[in-house]
Amino acid sequence: MTHPRTPNRAAAATLAALLLLAGCGSTTKGSAPTADAGAGTAKADPNAPIKEGLKVAFLPKEIDNPYEALMDRGGITAVGELKGEGKEVGPSDASASSQVSYITTLVQQRQDAIVIAANDPDAVAPALREAMAEGVAVVTVDSDAAHDARRVFVNQADSEEIGRSQIRMISQQIGGRGKIAVLSATPNATNQNTWIEFMRDELGKPEHAGIELVKVAYGDDDDQKSFQETQALLQSTPDLKGIVAPTTVGISAAARYLSTSPQKGKVALTGLGTPNQMRQFVKDGTVTAFALWDPEELGYLAGYAAAALASGRITGAQGEVFEAGSLGERTIGEHGEVILGPPTTFDAANIDDYDF
Structure with missing residues (x-):
């Protein structure tokens, strides 16, 4: 994964722990989600091992978007570090409903987790709820879905x-x-x-x-x-x-x-x-x-969140903590949100210090 040389990295890691959102729900196979992602009763086991061989699918807004490609590459790297199998699939257009058929197919393929950047918060919600009812761990990244249609939202910054x-x-x-x-x-x-x-x-x-x-x-x-x-x-x-x-x-x-x-x-x-x-x-x-921010790091964080969720280490409840590889320990905030960190400003003085 590409890491830019930036003096803001330490600050980003610190501020990223100031979490703002949270939700909780069961990820048990076959159990349907409750009406509110924050109303689940399942308990996380922070000592549960990360399952080997996890299948995690990354569903971007649009498959040809360079930003989304970087983000999903970071997520696939994270899953690989955990000895899982990550893949990217998605539509060629960014219309509101273009991701729905992909969600249905991924459930049929028995993916353990879906990480999605939602084109529309409501259009994808019914399909994501069905995925959770089938035991699929659902994480949103970059662009959120309805709160009851996912367990964790990995956000770029405040x-x-x-x-x-x-x-x-x-x-x-x-x-x-x-x-x-x-x-x-x-x-x-x-x-x-x-x-x-x-x-x-x-x-x-x-x-x-x-x-x-x-x-x-x-x-x-x-x-x-x-x-x-x-x-x-x-x-x-x-x-x-x-x-x-x-x-x-x-x-x-x-x-x-x-x-x-x-x-x-x-x-x-x-x-x-x-x-x-x-x-x-x-x-x-x-x-x-x-x-x-670094989109590859955003996807990387989402990949680790998805693996922790699919393994039962977290449920999406506020205050839960999980390890995110090279990004360190992260805490889940209100409405299930995890923050990567503050954005960096680029100008003529520093742009050559970054490569992504």
Whole structure:
């Protein structure tokens, strides 16, 4: 697994223990989940051995998404370290219901665990509940499902801080005044919508009174559509000052468009992207700064959580603790949430220190 050389790693490991969410439920074969993931009565056995030969499937939003591929690669690495078998399967589009048939097939294949980045929190919920009723351990990662449709949610960072920090970054880059737009992924993406809610709330603060959010556009986590949406935003709002793209597909597509357009250097772009995607755009002056966590580490943490859940070491209850390989010991918080750690800001001064 790729580990970036970052001075923030120690801080990330410390802050990642400040957990915010939690749920609990039985993972016993054949037992149906309760109505609320926090209402289960099963007890974890923290001394239970991790089962060898666990079959863990990673189900991304879209199989061709580079970010998701990195995340699932980290998860498969984790499962391999535990002498299990990990695999990635998923749809070629990021529509709300595209993951449902894959969940059904994975249950039929008798996978021990499913780790899913949900395209839609509700569309996948019935199939995930059926999977849990069949004894499959369900973990969500990056983008959550309904709380009663999984036991553990492995989150990148605190959602509120992600959303608010995006506005603070764009505000700094446009001098605190002007029109901005958001280039999101899909309209139903849980993580995107949560971040955007906090963005709107942050914009309501007096210090951001000079900034106007004119539109939230959706590129559907598709490179070409995100490229076209960027073009449309600039055409519909000629005096646009900034774009926030909290999606790795969206920010790289927007940067590609801006890098060869007359608006380069005039329209600020920030959001969430990988250093390897964005390096050329930082160096050519298209982008000043952006942020992200290590997606491979996110998947790695989810892989260890899935193995602990499938082995009975955890149930998803608040306060439970599990080992996560090179990431150390992690504690489950409220509503079953585990936090990887705070995002890192990348700019011209540090981007060459990272390789992912």
